Amino acid sequence: MSGETNATQTPADYVLLRAYVDEGSEAAFTELVRRYVGMVHASAVRQTGRPDMAEDVVQAVFILLARKASSFDPGVLLGGWLFRSVRFAANDLLKAERRRQFRETV
Numbered sequence: 023m024s025g026e027t028n029a030t031q032t033p034a035d036y037v038l039l040r041a042y043v044d045e046g047s048e049a050a051f052t053e054l055v056r057r058y059v060g061m062v063h064a065s066a067v068r069q070t071g072r073p074d075m076a077e078d079v080v081q082a083v084f085i086l087l088a089r090k091a092s093s094f095d096p097g098v099l100l101g102g103w104l105f106r107s108v109r110f111a112a113n114d115l116l117k118a119e120r121r122r123q124f125r126e127t128v
Contacts, residue, residue: 069112
């Protein structure tokens with residue numbers, strides 16, 4: 023892997039993912055969370071419209087990242103993957119909330 027960087031992802035993201043997967047490095051995962059938690063949270067708030075629900079989405083997305091970290095290729099654009107994961111997690115949470123509200127009214 024070269025030392026080149028681009029505007030969408032630094033090579034260090036994949037290096038950190040590999041450190042987490044290969045060595046179980048909590049520090050590497052913590053650094054990834056630190057880098058992306060603001061973007062993930064802001065996106066979750068926009069998707070849900072509710073800061074309390076956004077917190078649940080953020081947690082779900084980073085749990086998913088931890089589970090799927092070993093399947094990432096070196097060319098993954100982590101920011102894009104996280105953004106897409108926020109959309110899916112927010113949609114799932116909103117759907118569950120609508121179902122819960124419907125059950126409570128019936």
